[in-house]
Amino acid sequence: MNPRQAAIEAARCLYCFDAPCTQACPTRIDVPGFIKRIMTANVRGAARVILDANILGESCGRVCPTEVLCEGACVMHEKGEKPIEIGRLQRFAVDHVLARKIRLIEPGKPNGRRVACVGSGPASLACAAELARKGFRVTLFDREELAGGLNTYGIAAYKTRASDSMREVELVSSLGVEFRQNTEIGRDVTFVQLEKDFDAIFIGVGLGETWAMDIPGEDLEGVSGALEWIEQTKMLPFSQVVVGRRVACIGAGNTAIDVVTAARRLGAEAVYLIYRRSEHEMPAFRYEYELAKKDGVNFLWQTQPVRILGTAGVVKGIECIRTQLGAPDARGKRAPEIIRDSEFSIEVDMVVRAVGQKPVTEFLLGVRGIELRKNGTVVTNDRQQTGNRKYFAGGDCVNGGKEVVDAVAEGMAAARGISAWLGVANPKPA
């Protein structure tokens, strides 16, 4: 958007009282407030409203599923009109200040307290920034080379680039937050050490690698996890990304959609999305699905992979079987049942698993008082505090895998929780 387009779009806003868009945003950005500032050409003021509520306002403007959040709640729907393009306006305002390195957010007066954040993804970045603004000294530890978590390594390149994520890392760093990359907690630094050096510890470790499918042929060359493949698309020049001529992706969540659209855009001739339930049960957002349809992806519904076929250790196809949906269970979910003798094969040279991510929280089992759920997520109270009062947690490792904006909201809630628990009531600088 250029300034003129932004001003025209901003002028459509009705500036609702108790705005439903703000209520629908997990970080409760004052949406009418920032849009009004854009309309009056006060772009800095708009960015300040956004960053005050959400330090990752830039990436959220790019990656938020706005159709189901702020824009989905816009009253324009009731009038039969197009909702205000809140995500794009947000991006316009924050891009404006970050590109010019305009400093709007300042660190607070030092309060002498220290906090460690484990992980440097959106949850930890938001927690760290909010704490720094309250005067805490914060250190982030991350096992990866670059900070930013999935914002840097995982979210589809057509939505956001690693360089966009790094601009936000710089913003957080400008508040005096220290980053220690290539440092894995539990291996390179112990919890005993962290507890000695810090007054509170925030756990924002996200989720881990993609689950295996436990079918024969998964070890063939040409089979990979979704995350591992998407990381290549973010870190390498597009010309160096290895993509098959014919690609099958297993799963139907948003990650699967990212894989199939990226594979098509990188030149795959035929791309299949294989899902054992029907189109109606697919977990991906509708607009993401529409995007993949436009990209010419083939959808194989009610189809379950049986084995991956190979020659000389390399993928050459995938054998599948048809399914039908059984009666709804107690939760109303219809389990897929195999249709006997319905096997068929398709020729592919690349298979990508997009069947969810494993938890990475086992290393917390040694910390007294921290409780994990069956699925590995960390149990916290409404202040994001765990059963061990010194430890707080948020983001994917707590919510099981939602969106960037949810991780930001939980990171900020944890910062407020830590501040209250330590009895620090520093107001933010004006």
Ligand SMILES: Cc1cc2nc3c(=O)[nH]c(=O)nc-3n(C[C@H](O)[C@H](O)[C@H](O)COP(=O)(O)OP(=O)(O)OC[C@H]3O[C@@H](n4cnc5c(N)ncnc54)[C@H](O)[C@@H]3O)c2cc1C
């Ligand atoms: C493929 C994909 C596409 C997505 N697309 C979108 C999208 O379009 N829009 C959207 O809003 N959300 C999207 N998401 C979800 C979003 O990326 C996550 O919700 C968000 O990144 C969660 O933030 P987090 O800080 O909890 O975890 P993460 O971003 O996963 O960060 C966790 C960090 O912790 C580090 N870590 C882990 N263990 C340790 C340890 N022991 N010691 C030190 N460091 C450790 C990791 O290296 C990582 O950097 C997507 C997710 C995936 C997988």
Ligand code: SF4
């Ligand atoms: S952070 Fe996301 S959900 Fe919230 S107003 Fe911005 S684009 Fe909408």
